[in-house]
Amino acid sequence: MDKRPRKPNNRGERPVREFDQKVVEVKRVTRVTGGGKRMRFRALIVIGDHKGRVGIGLRKGVDVAEAVNKAVNEAKKNMITLPLVNDTIPHEIKLKYKSSKIIMLPARPGTGVIAGGAVRSVLDMAGVKNVISKMLGSNNKVNNVRATFAAFKQMRSKETILASRK
Numbered sequence: 001m002d003k004r005p006r007k008p009n010n011r012g013e014r015p016v017r018e019f020d021q022k023v024v025e026v027k028r029v030t031r032v033t034g035g036g037k038r039m040r041f042r043a044l045i046v047i048g049d050h051k052g053r054v055g056i057g058l059r060k061g062v063d064v065a066e067a068v069n070k071a072v073n074e075a076k077k078n079m080i081t082l083p084l085v086n087d088t089i090p091h092e093i094k095l096k097y098k099s100s101k102i103i104m105l106p107a108r109p110g111t112g113v114i115a116g117g118a119v120r121s122v123l124d125m126a127g128v129k130n131v132i133s134k135m136l137g138s139n140n141k142v143n144n145v146r147a148t149f150a151a152f153k154q155m156r157s158k159e160t161i162l163a164s165r166k
Helices: 064-077 117-126 141-154 158-165
Strands: 020-033 036-048 053-061 093-097 100-106 131-136
Touching: 020 064, 020 117, 020 141, 036 064, 036 117, 036 141, 053 064, 053 117, 053 141, 093 141, 100 141, 117 131, 117 141, 131 141
Parallel strands: none
Antiparallel strands: 020 036, 036 053, 093 100, 100 131
């Protein structure tokens, strides 16, 4: 073993990202043109900071990396902030978005995230730790993610609910 002091490596460290990202779905899409078929990739991305801020992006690109980068940039533009209460949602919500129906209920601490695939990724990125949810009507990941996002947009904090009653 060599005991000489090592030089620091010159590979700079990765910058700390502001948001975590999760690839929900990547699909190959084909368009038939006069000269043949043109293949592209579609990426559905969810980004969040695990503290109540979450965004979704759906974009196409010539290759997977380009589609993911475009989707991340779109997700940063579509950020919303959730009014979390004790690591759960503030109230029950039922919503229909196209063919997808979603039901989300607040849960006690220790329950965990009870949700299916696409909805779970949105809830995890948002930082919701205790929730019960059910998706009905569709297996389409894009519609399920958008339904969850639309439900988040309709959520109100206790302060705004009390203020609207006065």
